[in-house]
Amino acid sequence: MSQPPTRRRLLRLAAGSAAAVPLVQAVTPAHAAPTGAALSAAPAQATVAPIPLPPTWAVQPFPLDQVTLGDGVFRRKRDLMLDYARSYPADRILAVFRANAGLDTRGARPPGGWETADGNLRGHYGGHFLTLVAQAYADTREAALKTKLDYLVGALGECQQALAEHGSPRPSHPGYLAAYPETQFILLESYTTYPTIWAPYYTCHKILRGLLDAHTLAGNAQALTIASKLGDWVHSRLGRLPKAQLERMWSIYIAGEYGGMNEVMADLYALTGRQEHLAAARCFDNTALLDACAEDRDILEGRHANQHIPQFTGYLRLFDHTGEDEYAAAARNFWGMVAGPRMYSLGGTGQGEMFRARNAIAATLDDKNAETCATYNMLKLSRQLFFHEPDPAYMDYYERGLTNHILASRRDAPGTSSPDVTYFVGMGPGVVREYGNTGTCCGGTGMENHTKYQDSVYFRSADANALYVNLYLASTLRWPERGLVIEQTSNYPAEGVRTLTFREGGGRLDLRLRVPSWATAGFTVTVNGVRQRAEAVPGSYLTLSRNWRRGDRIAISAPYRLRMERALDDPAVQSLFYGPVLLVARSQEARFREFSFYKDFTLRGDLADAVEPQGRPMHFTTHGLTLAPFHVADDTRYHAYFKRAEPVVVFGATDSGVPNRARGDGLTFLDVLWEQAPFMDSGRFVRAVRTLADSWLSEGLFTSTERDRVVAAAAGADMS
Numbered sequence: 001m002s003q004p005p006t007r008r009r010l011l012r013l014a015a016g017s018a019a020a021v022p023l024v025q026a027v028t029p030a031h032a033a034p035t036g037a038a039l040s041a042a043p044a045q046a047t048v049a050p051i052p053l054p055p056t057w058a059v060q061p062f063p064l065d066q067v068t069l070g071d072g073v074f075r076r077k078r079d080l081m082l083d084y085a086r087s088y089p090a091d092r093i094l095a096v097f098r099a100n101a102g103l104d105t106r107g108a109r110p111p112g113g114w115e116t117a118d119g120n121l122r123g124h125y126g127g128h129f130l131t132l133v134a135q136a137y138a139d140t141r142e143a144a145l146k147t148k149l150d151y152l153v154g155a156l157g158e159c160q161q162a163l164a165e166h167g168s169p170r171p172s173h174p175g176y177l178a179a180y181p182e183t184q185f186i187l188l189e190s191y192t193t194y195p196t197i198w199a200p201y202y203t204c205h206k207i208l209r210g211l212l213d214a215h216t217l218a219g220n221a222q223a224l225t226i227a228s229k230l231g232d233w234v235h236s237r238l239g240r241l242p243k244a245q246l247e248r249m250w251s252i253y254i255a256g257e258y259g260g261m262n263e264v265m266a267d268l269y270a271l272t273g274r275q276e277h278l279a280a281a282r283c284f285d286n287t288a289l290l291d292a293c294a295e296d297r298d299i300l301e302g303r304h305a306n307q308h309i310p311q312f313t314g315y316l317r318l319f320d321h322t323g324e325d326e327y328a329a330a331a332r333n334f335w336g337m338v339a340g341p342r343m344y345s346l347g348g349t350g351q352g353e354m355f356r357a358r359n360a361i362a363a364t365l366d367d368k369n370a371e372t373c374a375t376y377n378m379l380k381l382s383r384q385l386f387f388h389e390p391d392p393a394y395m396d397y398y399e400r401g402l403t404n405h406i407l408a409s410r411r412d413a414p415g416t417s418s419p420d421v422t423y424f425v426g427m428g429p430g431v432v433r434e435y436g437n438t439g440t441c442c443g444g445t446g447m448e449n450h451t452k453y454q455d456s457v458y459f460r461s462a463d464a465n466a467l468y469v470n471l472y473l474a475s476t477l478r479w480p481e482r483g484l485v486i487e488q489t490s491n492y493p494a495e496g497v498r499t500l501t502f503r504e505g506g507g508r509l510d511l512r513l514r515v516p517s518w519a520t521a522g523f524t525v526t527v528n529g530v531r532q533r534a535e536a537v538p539g540s541y542l543t544l545s546r547n548w549r550r551g552d553r554i555a556i557s558a559p560y561r562l563r564m565e566r567a568l569d570d571p572a573v574q575s576l577f578y579g580p581v582l583l584v585a586r587s588q589e590a591r592f593r594e595f596s597f598y599k600d601f602t603l604r605g606d607l608a609d610a611v612e613p614q615g616r617p618m619h620f621t622t623h624g625l626t627l628a629p630f631h632v633a634d635d636t637r638y639h640a641y642f643k644r645a646e647p648v649v650v651f652g653a654t655d656s657g658v659p660n661r662a663r664g665d666g667l668t669f670l671d672v673l674w675e676q677a678p679f680m681d682s683g684r685f686v687r688a689v690r691t692l693a694d695s696w697l698s699e700g701l702f703t704s705t706e707r708d709r710v711v712a713a714a715a716g717a718d719m720s
Contacts, residue, residue: 048063048216048217048218048219049215049216049219049224049271050063050216051212051216051267051270051271052270052271053462054270054320054321055462056319056320056323056388057320057387057388057462058387058388058389058390058461058462059386059387059390059459059460059461059462059468060387060459060460060461060462061383061387061455061456061459062458062459062460062477062479063138064135064138064139064217064452064454064455065138065139065141065217066477066478066479066480067454067455067457067458067475067476067477067478068139068454068475068476068478069139069453069454069473069474069475070473070474070475070476070487070488070489070490071474072473072474072490072491072492073407073493073631074407074453074473074474075474076412077407077410077412077450077453078139078450078451078453080410080411080413080414080415080420080450081132081136081410081419081447081450081451082136082139082140082451083414083416084132084415084416084418084419084420084447085132085133085136085145085148085447085451086136086142086144086145086148087416088111088129088416089108090148090151090152090155091105091106091107091108092108092109092110092111093111093125093126093129093152094108094126094152094155094156094159095108095109095110095117096110096115096116096117096119096122096123096126096179096180097123097126097155097156097159097177097178097179098155098159099117099179100159100163100178100179100180100181101158101159101160101162101163101166101167102162102166102167102168103158103159103162110122110439111125111438111439112438112439113125113437113438113439113440113443114439114440114441115438115439116439119198119439120180120184120195120197120198121198121199121202121203122179122180122203123178123179123180123203123206123207124202124203124206124207124441124444125206125438125439125443125444126152126156126179126206126207126210127203127205127206127207127208127209127210127211127444128206128210128443128444128445128447128448129152129210129444129447130149130152130153130207130210130211130213130214130223131209131210131213131447131448132447132448132451133145133148133149133152133214133218134149134210134213134214134217134218135213135217135448135451135452136451137149137217137218138217138218139451139452139454146218149214149218149220150218150220150222152214153211153214153220153222153223153226154222156177156207156211156226157222157225157226159177160174160175160176160177160226160229160230163176163177164176167181169181169182171233172233172236172237173232173233173236173237174229174233175228175229175230175231175232175233175236176230176233177207177226177229177230177233178200178203178204178207179203184197184198184200185200185201185237188200188201188249188252188255188256189237189241189245189249191248191249191252192255193252193253193255194252194253194254194255195254196255197255198254198255199254199255199256199257199258199259201256201257201258201259201261201284202257202258202259202261204230204234204258204261205258205259205260205261205264205310206259206444207230208227208230208231208261208264208265208268209260209264211223211224211226211227211230212224212227212264212267212268212271215227215271216271224271224272227268228268228272228274228277231265231268231272231274231276231277231280232274232276232277234261234265234280234283235276235277235279235280235283238280238283238284239276239279239280239283241283243287246283246284246285247285247286247287247288250284250285250286251286251288253304253307254304254307256307257304257306257307258284258311259310260310260311260313260314260377261281261284261314262281262282262284262285262311262314262315262317262318263281263310263313263314263316263317264314265277265278265280265281265284266278266281266314266317266318266320266321267317269281269321270321278321281314281317281318281321282318282322284311284314286308286311289303289308289311290311290315290326290327290330291326291330293312293329293330293331293333293334293337294326294327294329294330294333295333296329296333298337298341298358300334300337300338300342300355301355301356301357301358302354302355302356303354303355304353304354304355305338305349305350305353305354305355305371305374306350306353306371306373306374306377306441308334308355309338309374309377309378309381310377310380310381312330312331312334312335312381313331313377313380313381313384315327315328315330315331316328316331316381316384316385316388317384319331319388328388331381331384331385332385332389334381335378335381335382335385335394337358338355338378339378339382339393339397341358341359341568342355342356342358342360343361343397344361344365344369344370344427344640345404345427345565345575345577345582345640345641346370346400346401346404346405346408346425346427346582346630346640347370347375347378347397347400347401347402347404347405348369348370348371348372348374348375348401348405348425348427349370349371349374349375349378350369350370350371350374351364351366351368351369352366352368352424353368353371359568359569360569361567361568361569361570361573362567362569362570362573362641363569363570365426365427365428365429365573365641366426366427366428366431367424367426367428367431368424368426369424369425369426369427369428370405370424370425370426370427371423371424371442372405372406372409372421372422372423372424372425372442372445372446372449373441373442373445375401375405375406376406376445376446376448376449377445378397378401379398379401379402379406379456382394382395382397382398382401383398383455383456386398386459387459390459390468390541392514392515392517392539392540392541393517393539395456395470395471395514396516396517396539398456398470398471399470399471399516399580400580402453402456402471403493403580403581403582403631404580404581404582404630404631405425406449406450407493407631407633408422408425408433408630408631408632408633409421409422409425409433409442409446409449409633410435410446410449410450410633411433411435411633411634412632412633412634417438418435418436418437418438418443419436419437419438419443419446419447420435420436420437421435421436421437421442421443421446421447421449421450422434422435422437422442422446423437423440423442423443427640427641428641429589429590429591429592429593429639429641430587430588430589430590430591430637430638430639431637431638432635432636432637432638433633433634433635435633453473454473454475456470456471457469457470457471457473457475457477457488458470458475458477458486460479461510464481464482465508465509465510466509466510466511466512466543467479467486467509467510467511467512468512468514468541469488469500469511469512469513469514470514471492471514472488472490472492472498472556472558473488473490473492474488474489474490474491474492475487475488476488476503479505482505482507482509483504483505483507484502484504484505484506484507484509485502485503485504485505486500486501486502486503487500487501487503488500488501489501493579493580493581493618493629493631494617494618495559495560495578495579495617495618497555497556497557498555498556498557498558499553499554499555499556500553500554500556501551501552501553501554502548502549502550502551502552502553503550504550505550506547506548506549506550506552507547507548508545508546508547508548509545509546509548510543510544510545511543511544511545511548511554512541512542512543512544513525513541513542513543513544513554513556514541515536515537515538515539515540515541515542515558516538516539516558516579516580517538517539518538518560518563518577518579518580519536519538519558519579520538520561520563521558521559521560521561522536522557522558522559523536523538523542523556523557523558524536524556524557524558525542525544525554525555525556525557526554526555527544527546527552527553527554528552528553529553529555532544558579559579560578560579560580560581561578561579561606561607561608562576562577562578562606562607562608562611562620563576563577563578563607564576564577564607565577567641570666571644571662571665571666571667571671572643572644572645572666573592573641573642573643573644574641574642574643574644575640575641575642576607576611576627576642578618578620578629581618581629581630581631582629582630582640583618583620583627583628583629583630584627584628584629584630584638584639584640585622585625585626585627585638585639585642586625586626586627586628586636586637586638586639587625587637587638587639588637589639592639592641592642592643593623593625593639593642593643594642594643594644594645595622595623595642595643595644595645596623596644596645596646597609597610597611597622597644597646598646598650598670598674599650599652600652601652601674601677601719602652602719602720603677603678603679603680603681603682603685603719603720604677604678604679605674605676605677605678605679606677606678610622611627614626646660646668646670646671647659647660648660649669649670649710649713650670650713651689651713651714651717651719652717652718652719653717653718654713654714654716654717654718655713656706656709656710656712656713657709658702658706658709658710658713659706661696661701661702663696663699663701669692669693669696669701669702669710672692673688673689673692676688679719682719682720685714685719686711686714686715689710689711689714690711690714693707693710693711694707
């Protein structure tokens, strides 16, 4: 059965024409924007009011403005997006809202892409833009960004009021705010499908989230007022509908996509205390999938990935408010169904926006894998799960997705007419990243991604007695409740020593340092030059407990090593990593490149024997090709996966002539042998070969003659 047209396909059909369609400027004099209104006329400041942290969280985040990025690639990418936030005209963002409300659009055209004068998703991009500017202001405290944000919020308030008083047609509730009439929401209630309508509650979510971010990150009180009224409208529409009708609505492909409506309504409830807002959040229970995931039944195959990922972050927030275990269990189990069984090496998921079968990695590689929105939402879910249960696996995934997908998703070039971010990120051979995405879902989340890199570098325990250092990014933490300022210097994602220095304050504190799962070459810690004896286990946290003083300096060394990761469904299809960094082979070839490494191995069994470093950091050469970090974001064609070709059992220059056969799990003789490396000496190496050859013989994978030839080759090989 063919799938309905994808959002990406509709974008390509619309791009270039819809963006140029001018809006009809229907002006209602009583509600046209005041003549003197301009970006310089900002409403009065208000106190920042973050969302109250729930008592169910064992670990808590720091506000965005308490962590600042230091120099490095993350800051450079952030700065590119800050330029976009500063320069993109607010009136273009507002044009579709003003037109729908009958207000003067001030000659502005909408951004384009899906954000067009007649687009069924118009308004979503404006919500993302609110979040972008709110995050940018929280990060930089630039007055011009605050002025711009307040102007956007004030204009949306005018639109909400104009719709309530003069809407044509008049909305069913005065809190309604959108860039199109209420028609799409009404049609969804009669199960109208995409593309006749296009995810109206998804758009509503983006607007609500942008408003809450304007309030919680930048102190705009009016934003909460507007959001509360809009939340009242949501309850007025959905609170009266039977549960069976709601469940059917949310099961509809794309049309029933609602983003994180359950999450944002729960957050709104936390700020307003209005029971209607919590009741509305529960209206978004997608019961069939919720129940299946709570029972750990995987029914994800064939479902739209990004339609469903944010639902589970919302379920966690509902657990926070209701204590109902089903919500938390479903979120945990869902994460486990994606992070691993459906994860490409960069941390992304999905093929053509859809979840495929468990473990179908090699079978699904093409030019439209890993929708960037999906990783944005998986990182949010990982973060929220960690707050409830600080399992290092969540932060291992977070680091992978942030470093190898999100960081790679912003082009390394200045530009202010577009966010210049990716949509799909192909994992097939010889693909290329495409940047741009004005007006798309990934353009919207892409704006957000690069202005909140610091949000998970540090967490604190709920009792404020422990500090979690999750990511080794150059940054400075200000923790006023403890009187602490801690600076981290780092060249991450490049290899090197990371240092944490107590610049201000001190006191008793457990410092919990994440030991990444990839840190198999060692993880050493010194405090003021003295090496600590605490055991560092990859995939855990190492805790340093002491009475810290100003000037104390912690140095962390975790050497990188080259390693392979095999596709779950075909061990011969592999990716190369250097520590946490995905390396891609630069090649125009449209077929898989074949690499052979074992012939170059010495007794240490290290890929460094087969892959040569270049002069540039984290760049290597193998088989005549350059391997480069994937986060270097340009237009070069690349191979994120390659095929291993190890047809014969070879030890250095000694060829046994025996086929390198695989056992039932797909691992070959040489795969299993070299997993035992390093070997202390040639004697131990030969004994390991003999033992394994006997096993291959007993399983019928070698004949007696082949077994003897393999052992003889090992004994005669120079492996030094």
